[in-house]
Amino acid sequence: MNSSAVTRRSCLTCLLAAAALGALLLFGPPVASEDSPLTDEDVVRLFVSGSSTEELIALIGGSAVDFDLSADMLEELRLAGLPEQVIHAMVERQTAQRAAERASDDPAGEDAVTGSPRLRVLINSGKKAHKDGEPATLRMLDAIEPQTVEALELGPQTRQFTGLALFLTCRTADHVPDHWRSRSPLGRDFRAARRHRMLLFVPDATLVPAGKFREQMSKLALLPGERENLPDLGVLELEIPRSMEVELHPGVAHDLTLGIAVQAGGRYYVTVSDDLDSVVVEETGAEIEAEITPGRGLRTTSPRVRFVPR
Numbered sequence: 001m002n003s004s005a006v007t008r009r010s011c012l013t014c015l016l017a018a019a020a021l022g023a024l025l026l027f028g029p030p031v032a033s034e035d036s037p038l039t040d041e042d043v044v045r046l047f048v049s050g051s052s053t054e055e056l057i058a059l060i061g062g063s064a065v066d067f068d069l070s071a072d073m074l075e076e077l078r079l080a081g082l083p084e085q086v087i088h089a090m091v092e093r094q095t096a097q098r099a100a101e102r103a104s105d106d107p108a109g110e111d112a113v114t115g116s117p118r119l120r121v122l123i124n125s126g127k128k129a130h131k132d133g134e135p136a137t138l139r140m141l142d143a144i145e146p147q148t149v150e151a152l153e154l155g156p157q158t159r160q161f162t163g164l165a166l167f168l169t170c171r172t173a174d175h176v177p178d179h180w181r182s183r184s185p186l187g188r189d190f191r192a193a194r195r196h197r198m199l200l201f202v203p204d205a206t207l208v209p210a211g212k213f214r215e216q217m218s219k220l221a222l223l224p225g226e227r228e229n230l231p232d233l234g235v236l237e238l239e240i241p242r243s244m245e246v247e248l249h250p251g252v253a254h255d256l257t258l259g260i261a262v263q264a265g266g267r268y269y270v271t272v273s274d275d276l277d278s279v280v281v282e283e284t285g286a287e288i289e290a291e292i293t294p295g296r297g298l299r300t301t302s303p304r305v306r307f308v309p310r
Helices: 003-020 040-048 053-061 071-079 084-105 146-151 210-218
Strands: 118-123 137-141 161-170 197-202 206-209 234-239 243-247 253-264 267-280 286-293 304-307
Touching: 040 053, 040 071, 040 084, 053 084, 071 084, 084 161, 137 161, 161 234, 161 243, 161 267, 197 243, 253 286, 253 304, 267 286
Parallel strands: 118 286, 267 304
Antiparallel strands: 118 243, 137 234, 161 197, 161 253, 206 234, 253 267, 286 304
């Protein structure tokens, strides 16, 4: 652990101790300014001084941030009593900020293919439409089961998913940028993410109460105590798009991967994916087909992804 992380954690611990002693006046309002990004300590100061969840989420969404979202720090924030909605907002804001920073670092560099032909990935085009005409939706319980903690090599204190995403990547060796891990939301997944260039990342999941899906939950093998705490559990929902479009250099082979990723402890992990190699886009563009099946359960093992053979 680097010294700055230790210092930050020590500061947060001191804040919590001060709050417990009723000494918040020693700290006053958050120290972030227009020129200073919002930190974990700033959020905790606001929380213990009485700011509402809605106020904190609005502040986080409109601020530059510099959060420590390591597994240990997330545990500290939860011990501080910070609402999960606020922690989720912190994770989402930092993820979005880093993605914007990556894009601005090289807006017309080696990854730029603006004006190139478009590859269209048709999703579930061969399946019958949903009974109410709405697109299919991925759903996943936000509580992490023990086998998934082990499979994803998460820390023992990481027990909740905070995000759900679809992604499309290119694995062709000479298309992968230098320092690719810093350019991809999947770059911190050292278990399942292979070298790639991120083509499309769709992280717009929403969190809804698990009680809404009580019928599905009743068929699920829940963790000890989960059924009793059903109203406190959440379900992440992500609409499956009817198609995905990206621009690719024409006339060369692209090795593609389509998959689903989950977010835990401030990073995304690949849970299920499928590969389609040697996809060539002509000047007029190209279409390929894929199927994304939500599955019948709410666990990470339920969804299925596959490219339809050409």
